[in-house]
Amino acid sequence: MGKELILEIGTEEIPAGFMNDAIESLASIATRKLGESAVPFEAAEAFGTPRRLVLRVTGLAEKQEDRSVESYGPPVRIAFDAEGNPTKATLGFAKSQGVDVGDLVRVSRDKGELLAVIRRVKGQKTDAILKQLLPEIITSIPFRKSMKWGDGDVTFVRPIRWILAVCAGKTISFTVGGVKSGNRSRGHRFMSPKPFKASGWEDYSRGLEGGFVVLGQEKRKDIIREDVRKLAESIGGTVEDDPELLETVNYLVEYPVVLKGDFEKDFLELPKEVLISVMKNHQKYFPVFSRAEPGKLLPHFIFVSGTRVKDGSVVSKGNERVIKARFTDARFFYDEDRNAGLESRLEKLRGMVFLSEIGSYYDKTERLKGLAGVIAESVGRGEAAADAVRAAELSKADLATQMVFEFPELQGIMGKYYARLAGEREEVAAAIEEQYMPTSRAGDLPETAAGSILGIADKADTISACFMAGLVPTGASDPYALRRQAIGIINIALEKGFALDPEALFRAGTGAIESRAGGKLSGRGEETLGGIMDFVRERFRNLMIADGFPQDVVDAVLGAGFGDIVETKRKIEALAEFRNAPDFESLGIAFKRVVNIVKGQPGGEVSEALFAEPVERELFTSFESARSRAGERMAERDYKGALAVMKDLKEPVDRFFDNVMVMDKNEDLKRNRLSMLGEIRELFFTIADFSKLST
Numbered sequence: 028m029g030k031e032l033i034l035e036i037g038t039e040e041i042p043a044g045f046m047n048d049a050i051e052s053l054a055s056i057a058t059r060k061l062g063e064s065a066v067p068f069e070a071a072e073a074f075g076t077p078r079r080l081v082l083r084v085t086g087l088a089e090k091q092e093d094r095s096v097e098s099y100g101p102p103v104r105i106a107f108d109a110e111g112n113p114t115k116a117t118l119g120f121a122k123s124q125g126v127d128v129g130d131l132v133r134v135s136r137d138k139g140e141l142l143a144v145i146r147r148v149k150g151q152k153t154d155a156i157l158k159q160l161l162p163e164i165i166t167s168i169p170f171r172k173s174m175k176w177g178d179g180d181v182t183f184v185r186p187i188r189w190i191l192a193v194c195a196g197k198t199i200s201f202t203v204g205g206v207k208s209g210n211r212s213r214g215h216r217f218m219s220p221k222p223f224k225a226s227g228w229e230d231y232s233r234g235l236e237g238g239f240v241v242l243g244q245e246k247r248k249d250i251i252r253e254d255v256r257k258l259a260e261s262i263g264g265t266v267e268d269d270p271e272l273l274e275t276v277n278y279l280v281e282y283p284v285v286l287k288g289d290f291e292k293d294f295l296e297l298p299k300e301v302l303i304s305v306m307k308n309h310q311k312y313f314p315v316f317s318r319a320e321p322g323k324l325l326p327h328f329i330f331v332s333g334t335r336v337k338d339g340s341v342v343s344k345g346n347e348r349v350i351k352a353r354f355t356d357a358r359f360f361y362d363e364d365r366n367a368g369l370e371s372r373l374e375k376l377r378g379m380v381f382l383s384e385i386g387s388y389y390d391k392t393e394r395l396k397g398l399a400g401v402i403a404e405s406v407g408r409g410e411a412a413a414d415a416v417r418a419a420e421l422s423k424a425d426l427a428t429q430m431v432f433e434f435p436e437l438q439g440i441m442g443k444y445y446a447r448l449a450g451e452r453e454e455v456a457a458a459i460e461e462q463y464m465p466t467s468r469a470g471d472l473p474e475t476a477a478g479s480i481l482g483i484a485d486k487a488d489t490i491s492a493c494f495m496a497g498l499v500p501t502g503a504s505d506p507y508a509l510r511r512q513a514i515g516i517i518n519i520a521l522e523k524g525f526a527l528d529p530e531a532l533f534r535a536g537t538g539a540i541e542s543r544a545g546g547k548l549s550g551r552g553e554e555t556l557g558g559i560m561d562f563v564r565e566r567f568r569n570l571m572i573a574d575g576f577p578q579d580v581v582d583a584v585l586g587a588g589f590g591d592i593v594e595t596k597r598k599i600e601a602l603a604e605f606r607n608a609p610d611f612e613s614l615g616i617a618f619k620r621v622v623n624i625v626k627g628q629p630g631g632e633v634s635e636a637l638f639a640e641p642v643e644r645e646l647f648t649s650f651e652s653a654r655s656r657a658g659e660r661m662a663e664r665d666y667k668g669a670l671a672v673m674k675d676l677k678e679p680v681d682r683f684f685d686n687v688m689v690m691d692k693n694e695d696l697k698r699n700r701l702s703m704l705g706e707i708r709e710l711f712f713t714i715a716d717f718s719k720l721s722t
Contacts, residue, residue, distance in 0.1 A: 029086035091150030214238015280333035418458035586716030601666035
């Protein structure tokens, strides 16, 4: 049946945002280290609460597996001299290993044939291995931030207060951060602070349960979700599904107690987003919505306490006092902001830095006005240009309001409300909020044309500015969320069917920054444009592959160019369908022959007078016909039809290669043939680089 290991790391309260990664890391690190130590086991699982991280391993073997350990010496080619005698390298290796030269063996490895010593090592008892392994597991758990405490050198997310480590009922003794392991755990900090002994999972679980600790994170989450739902229903309300808030609250408590609070109905006159933001983002409360009128807030909130009390109303009143103070502040900010108006805030943007080297938010606003107009015309939405430009002018004004200063997550949202109060057109007000959409990779996209245009302009400006300032995302860091913003541009263009050319967009974006910043950034836009395009192209590539298109199809289309986003996707769709044709493989080979033979070769005019073989003229005639017909299909955006036309070139191409020596000794013939094949290649490249397709 095997042994059972329990490791519990008791700590001060761990930040909720660290818990998921810590739990996953604990299980994966234990699995890896036990595997590396050749200790067989059946399963490893991890659990966590704010005060503890717990590892349970079942089915542990009594001891390590017996194993062979190899020590490698010199390569065989230098191990012996011409007479077959061992060299100094061989003698030194044998001596260092404590064996005779005759005991060395030859083994083949990646580096070639080597001399080696192979020893059979008998496995140690598991308890002895765990004594060394468990401290390594604890100190290997990664955290975004760690700390030291006392006089020790050990770092951990929070100070370690106790360690329980038992295997098959026996304590595994070791010390980490000055804390010695034992067989005692602790219950809830306030409701059951006394330690209790544990020798196995059964009495450990029983001790936690009696100590008011719900260890399983999924069990706690289910309790919170269900109790919140029931309490909301009992007051005629409902709570929207919010996995992020539920996850956070779940890691704030060890023993969830769900309670209700109320607030004055007068506060409902505030924009509901303000109330929701205060409740969710600042207080970690669940807003309650009306069941009868979906979307309408009720003057209640639901919160999760971590302690059971005799009179829950006392706890509720304390939370009600806190929320009242926050709502009162919000109402004051709202009244002050709307009295001043939105447009009056524009001058304050001059003193608000966007990026130190790039300029202020006032500068960004001026750039957005120009970009919005250019984008509106280029994507064929001229009717929305005036609204988009006006929205751009007011787009950042709410950053200078008291409400957004206090609640930054409401930027754009408050701009929408203040624009409405100022009598702006609804399209303008909506666009001010929609400029930030999507707020996540899978978030909602702008609904209005003006909002879509402004959203693209804002994202393009931010990406351009960050690249020009050297703030380029890395594999581990993207503080300005440029990946999400690039994906947002792509998704908006695809959703709205905008004829958007990314290179033209970012050339306009970098140009606007250069123009407004003056000579200090002169030429930097052109220097960074290539990097920006590579960045955006890679985001588009990843999106297409994630949507299920074959990687080689995506690479083939992008290899021929990355222009209009919508048309590029249509080409990918057409090629992905076209490659399923029964004779595609032979067709792809013919295309590749053309592409590969002209690679790196100079082009030129094709002279029919230099055709020396009938198949040359046949191919050229077929090509001219195909180019004309394919061009018509391309003009109609019928890329599948264009590919079908190009398919007619397969047999003439095959006959050409079967009967003509392209690299003829006659330079004129050779150049003419390469020029014709080059033009055929260009026809293929109107859709894709077929050499990148796997056939």
